[in-house]
Each structure stands twice: as structure tokens, then as C-alpha cells.
């Protein structure tokens with residue numbers, strides 16, 4: 001695919017080098033179009049070397065090729081990362097002061113802005129209005145990540161991590177303009193991800209192989225579709241999904257507390273986390289030592305079933321609760337039994353074991369409905385599986 005990577009003048013321009021690498025390694029032909037001021041942060045030689053393409057900043061360069069029209073017309077996707085407050089103001093005003101803004105005017109393909117700026121600039125009424133204008137024209141404007149900014153301050157305004165931006169690009173290329181429709185706007189969505197850890201002693205824990213990738217993909221895609229997303233993440237070492245608020249937990253008990261605390265304001269709850277059914281009955285305050293004899297057995301206590309507790313606590317009218325089931329053997333029969341037992345509205349069954357589902361980039365699943373529906377989701381990247389789950393959710397939200 002032909003991608004234009006626009007780079008505005010922000011310190012986060014260095015992260016766009018990594019995004020460029022991910023895009024070219026995936027086989028895309030990328031033309032980097034920095035603003036003239038962006039070259040103060042990362043020079044043209046770097047962009048040219050990494051993309052293998054010429055780097056222009058002004059419509060007055062290589063005029064015989066009419067780059068200000070051709071680049072936009074020929075692109076399958078434009079992503080501006082970082083998109084500064086100034087760049088978005090100029091794009092919203094329809095200006096064409098440089099090659100990047102001219103390209104934005106001529107592009108008829110999906111356009112993504114990945115903003116990065118200080119929190120005050122992101123929250124300023126002028127920027128909010130410009131973001132709203134760009135969104136109303138069908139552009140996908142990501143929410144920035146929260147965290148450390150250029151100086152000692154921190155808050156919303158960080159450019160999402162390159163891997164995160166790459167996932168967004170891949171999703172938009174796969175879904176086309178459907179990926180840009182904010183059909184979950186106005187909805188509040190709560191997602192859990194990752195695997196809980198249950199302490200045995202100060203050194204060891206009982207855990208599982210969940211990487212968090214499926215739950216993070218659910219959070220990322222819901223945010224891209226306009227939802228207000230809270231992600232409760234258990235022990236996942238992944239970049240924060242663009243636009244989601246992240247609450248970090250370790251154990252099943254902490255996950256339960258966080259989910260119940262957030263559930264009251266959620267229109268949709270999705271439990272993609274792999275929760276330990278059991279925990280050690282006691283946590284040894286000191287490291288358990290070898291005694292020379294047979295090791296002492298570990299006594300287990302059962303954890304509460306969080307999905308069941310969420311169903312029992314449901315007070316918000318129309319709230320949808322979606323569980324997952326990690327199954328082996330007759331996965332559909334097991335999944336159906338779990339759906340009934342937990343009392344949720346939808347249950348996504350995925351087969352695990354033998355390298356499936358846990359830690360993988362792809363997944364394959366069946367969505368079972370309490371209404372008896374059954375939808376097969378063929379093997380696809382976890383973002384695509386997530387979009388298919390949101391399609392089912394959106395249809396039920398009405």
C-alpha cells in the first residue's frame with residue numbers, strides 16, 4: 001500500500017522513525033512528508049534513508065512532478081505523527097502552506113492524525129475545536145497517550161507508541177472507511193486484559209500465559225470507534241492503547257475491585273483478562289525454602305467469579321456484559337455451558353493450548369449470544385477479531 005507519513009514539528013518526531021520502520025518492514029511504500037520546521041527535529045537524510053524515497057517539504061520542490069497533488073491523490077492512507085496543535089489548526093482551516101497541508105487537502109483516502117503536544121495545548125478550546133472539525137470531516141484523530149512529556153511534567157499529550165500507531169494503520173487499511181466511523185461514540189466501555197498473578201511468597205506467584213494483546217486490541221479498537229474506554233490491565237507489558245485510561249492491577253482480587261468500581265458507569269463490560277480461578281490459601285511472608293524432604297503441598301482457595309459478580313451487580317439499564325472463555329476439547333459445548341453459568345450477554349470462546357490465543361498476534365473465536373446466536377470469527381489479527389466483537393456489541397446496543 002502507498003502511505004504518506006506526515007511529520008509535524010514536535011519532539012516526538014523521533015518516534016515516527018520507528019513507525020516508518022514498522023511500515024516499510026510490513027511491505028508498504030512510504031513517502032515521508034515533514035513540515036519544514038519538523039526537519040529541525042529529525043533531518044531529511046534520516047527520512048530518506050529509512051523510507052528509500054525522496055523527501056520534500058514544499059510544493060515548490062520537484063514542481064514538474066506536481067507533488068502537492070500527486071502524493072495525496074495516490075495515497076492509500078495518510079498518517080500524521082506527530083500532529084502538533086499548529087499542524088491540526090492549519091489542516092482544520094484548510095490551509096496549504098507547505099507540502100504536508102497541501103497533501104492533506106488532496107488526499108481522498110483515510111487520514112489519521114496522531115496528536116502530540118503539551119497537555120495545556122491539547123486541552124485548549126482552540127485545539128478541541130480543531131480536533132472536532134477534523135473528526136467531523138471523517139478524519140481519525142487519536143487521543144494522545146498520557147505520561148511523561150518533554151519536560152518534567154506529565155499528562156495527556158504523548159504520542160502513542162509506534163507499535164500502537166502501526167496497529168491503528170493496519171486496522172484502517174484492513175477495514176477501510178468503516179474503521180473511521182465512530183459508531184461507539186458516547187458509549188463508555190470497560191475492558192479487562194492480561195493475566196492475574198496470585199502471590200505464593202515474596203518471590204513466586206501462580207500465573208498464566210495471557211499477554212494482554214487481545215484485551216488491549218479490544219480497548220484500542222473501541223477507542224478508535226469513539227468510545228470512552230477504561231482498560232483494567234493485569235501484568236501486561238504493552239504500550240497503553242491510544243485513547244484509553246489504564247488502571248493497572250496484579251491479582252484477581254485487585255482486578256475484581258477495579259472492575260466493580262468502574263462497572264456502574266459502563267455501557268459495555270468485556271472480560272478478556274485471564275483470571276486465576278484459585279489462589280494460594282495463604283501467602284507466606286518469607287520466601288519458602290527447601291526443607292530437604294518432600295516439598296509441602298500448596299493449598300488453594302477459590303477466587304470469586306468476577307463476571308458473575310458483575311452480572312449480579314448490574315444496575316445500569318441496557319448494560320451489556322461480554323465474557324471470554326479459554327477452552328480446550330469441545331470448545332463450543334464448554335463455551336455454551338459457561339455462557340449459561342455466568343449469565344452474561346455474549347461469550348467469546350477461543351481455543352487455547354498448542355500455541356493458540358495466548359501471546360499470539362492472531363486469534364480465532366466464536367461469539368455465542370444468550371439469545372442463541374453463534375458467529376464464527378475466522379483467524380485474523382486480534383484487532384480484527386476485536387472489531388468483529390464490537391460489531392456484535394454495536395448491533396445489540398442499538
Ligand code: PMT
Nearest residue numbers: 210211212213214271274275306307323324325326358359
Ligand atoms: O492476552 P492474550 O495473550 O492476547 O490471550 C488472550 C486470552 C486467551 C487470554 C483471551 O482471549 C481469553 O480467552 N480470555 C479469557 C481467559 C479466561 O480466563 O477464560 P476462562 O474460561 O477461565 O474464564 C471465563 C470468563 O470468566 C473470562 O471472561 C474470565 O475473565 C472470567 N473469569 C474467570 C475466572 C474468575 N475467577 N473470574 C472471572 O470473571
